[in-house]
Amino acid sequence: MSKTILYARVSTADQTLDHQRTQAEAAGFVIDEVVADHGVSGVSTTLQERPEGKRLYDKLRHGDTLVVRWVDRLGRNYQDVTDTIRHFMRQGVVVKTVINGLTFDGATQDPMQEAVRDALIAFMAATAQAQAEATKEAQKAGIAAAREDSTKYRGKKPSYTRETLGIVVDMLGQGAGTTEISKATGLTRQTVLRIRQNPVAADIALIRWGT
Structure with a gap:
């Protein structure tokens, strides 16, 4: 029986786990299980390097759905995110995002649909990395100024x-x-x-x- 698993990364500067689940359910997802990493940086660690994130690679099966708030939850940079999404698609796992309701499914055999899907993955992953890096630099500067x-x-x-x-x-x-x-x-x-x-x-x- 297929499952829908929500993966969440919760840090001190991020939203709570309960809110992320509530948000996903409000978007129409029926969550069977939640896997979450607490206090883990999304900029410096890959999904497989996170204690709970690496469990997804053993837990997810063909036909399952992986739900994340946004693609930035799946890696620390462009390469990580695209590799992770493509890995799960090859395993027959559908990846969906709460924000904007994006779906990444490896089942399609149509070359045009594949091209559009892969281009979208690349664009979203690059955007996620750029936002993460900009936020990190701004926060570093802000924290330094605040301490001064x-x-x-x-x-x-x-x-x-x-x-x-x-x-x-x-x-x-x-x-x-x-x-x-x-x-x-x-x-x-x-x-x-x-x-x-x-x-x-x-x-x-x-x-x-x-x-």
Whole structure:
């Protein structure tokens, strides 16, 4: 019997596991099992190097579906992501994303469909790597600046938590509107707008307050 497995990577700056599962179920997925890595960097480790990620290679079988929030969960860079998706497709596993509802299926025999699918995989993987690298550099710079200013004026304490910030950023990535996000998180529209305009600054504000 085929299974639908959600793989999640949860770090201190990311959304919670419960939210990722809820988000997947809200997108219409019926999750049979969740495999999750906690506190593991997605920029410096491959899927096979993560304690739980490597279990997927033994656990997934032909006909199963692997669900991930986004393709960046499957590797640390362009090559990792494309290799991982293609490996699972060769095993008869269908890979689906919660964001944008993408499906990568190796079953198609039509050369045109294969070309479109492979081009999409390449584009999404390259985008994921570029975003990860940009975020990492911005956060490194922000953390350094925050530490330098730790004894100086920290500004007003943020009205959001790290978990709430993750939810806001995630919903923004899906194209959710300010009012919708405000209702979902309990934050004011002005706060959501500030986070949308500069999510790195929002993260730095939390660092300055030691959260």
